[in-house]
Amino acid sequence: MEELPEGLQFRMESPVGPRMRIDGREVSYFSGTSYHTLHGHPVVIDAAIKALQAFGLGSGTHAAISVYEEAEAAVCAHFRCEKAISVASGYLSMMTLLSALRDDYDIIFADERCHFSVKDALICSQKPVVLFRHRDPGDLSDQMARHLGEGQVPHVVTDGVFSSTGALAPLDRYAHLLKSYSYGMLCVDDSHGVGVLGATGRGTLEHFGVEGENAHSAGTLSKAFGGFGGIIPASKVLAKKIAATGAIAGASFVPIPAAAGAAAGLRLFMKDQTILQALRGNVEQMRKGFRSLGLSVPETPVPIFTIQADVDLRRVNKALRDANIIVKYMKAGGYADAPPVETLRVAVFSSHSHGQIDELVSVLRKHL
Ligand SMILES: Cc1ncc(COP(=O)(O)O)c(C=O)c1O
Missing domain, CATH: 3.90.1150.10 (Aspartate Aminotransferase, domain 1)
Known part of the structure; x- marks a missing residue:
């Protein structure tokens, strides 16, 4: 062998x-995570080849290129959001999100078995972090009661779908607990939920009916949508906060064929x-x-x-x-x-x- x-x-x-x-x-x-095998779809491959021929592998600078605009439009249409933030990889989505929201919460409560990317994002957030037992709303409730001081804002962070077991985080229960804390927020690494869960494939937040201004998802185009790169569906306000972190200005855009392939994959998914x-x-x-x-x-x-x-x-x-x-x-x-x-x-x-x-x-x- x-x-x-x-x-x-x-x-x-x-x-x-x-x-x-x-x-x-x-x-x-x-095996793997290409849940609709769009990475291998002829329409996706063709879109990536045409974009590569038209614009090359990358731009070597930040510039407006129609391929990126089409990818953003596809993400906005699918997630029904004002802005679609694209980051270099899904691994960076949560890191970007937690840093951007840093002034809006006091303590993070995170599932103890969240993904490596979430664990790294917790460190980068520079905020106090309390881990709660895997998928356990009872323990989350106890930990919030124990650690939150008067008026402090909790931020619950978890994977939506845990990648190796497929276990679902009980987001409805978490959202219910957060109702007792005004402005408490929920951020979900939904790499395995987007394009898979919810009536239209918006992910785990849609599946549990907990979408709203205090719930955010950090996603990826690299799995169900057949492309590559991290995405954060955002309001204009959140987009401004993300822009202020340097995560966009300080990194190259995803490769052009990857963005074109992702846009094609998303359009196929939305149409069919x-x-x-x-x-x-x-x-x-x-x-x-x-x-x-x-x-x-x-x-x-x-x-x-x-x-x-x-x-x-x-x-x-x-x-x-x-x-x-x-x-x-x-x-x-x-x-x-x-x-x-x-x-x-x-x-x-x-x-x-x-x-x-x-x-x-x-x-x-x-x-x-
Ligand atoms: C839960 C989870 N978050 C984030 C990532 C990273 O996403 P990407 O592969 O798009 O960088 C993965 C993928 O391996 C994952 O399983």
Whole structure:
């Protein structure tokens, strides 16, 4: 077997898709975060190529370029916001947001298993930080009561969808708790929620019906929308605060083909209502299949499934590989939110066929 760079489990040899080429074989691909496989969509690839030919890889300075304006317009149209802030990567979205809002809150209360990018953003915020137990509104309530002084403003920070387990943060409960504190705010790293959750795919805030001026999401174009780069849907007021941080003026814009690809991906997503419907249908089919194997699966529309079982999961992963099916093996505690036991992470896409899902479940049935 070929030696791969540290931390990587396979070599991709084609654009991402429900069927693709990995390690020299045609496989069914159930891994990663391209939930609609838009990164590999011919329209996205074509848009990126045309923009690359027209404007080059990057501008080498800050200048108005139609590609960026089209990407911003697409994000504004999708999120129904006044401004769409683009940052160099999703990793920087929360950092930018927390710094921009620095004067508006006193203490951050953050989920203890939030993503690496959120943990780094907490440090950069230079504000007091209290961690609360993973997805636990009761502990959040206790911590807020214990730490907040008279008139102090809390800021609750969490992932919307936790990336390795697919667990959802109970944002409705958090928003309810924040009602007791005037001006309390909620910021969500929604990298895995945008384009996936909510009736129109605006993400976890939409899913829980908690959108509003005190709730913000830090997102990415690098996953469901098939592009690359961080996004913060913003009001004009928030956009001004972000501009004052230097995060925009002090960094190069995302590469031109990436912005063009993201705009094309978003437009495809917005135009075609069947994409989200197909994802919901596939999540439902996968959930039924996994439950038929005796696995416990929560009743949510999140397309990330975790397999925990009393068997050697490396062996199960190998058996799936032998059947040309790719999922992700996660070692115990091997990622920001990963549980302390080994798991398999399975992602289902809107573009998977029912036959592919059935096949995955039937191979798992033989080996779990
Ligand atoms: C929860 C979460 N936040 C942020 C990021 C970073 O996003 P990007 O890959 O767009 O930089 C990731 C991706 O790996 C993530 O899973």
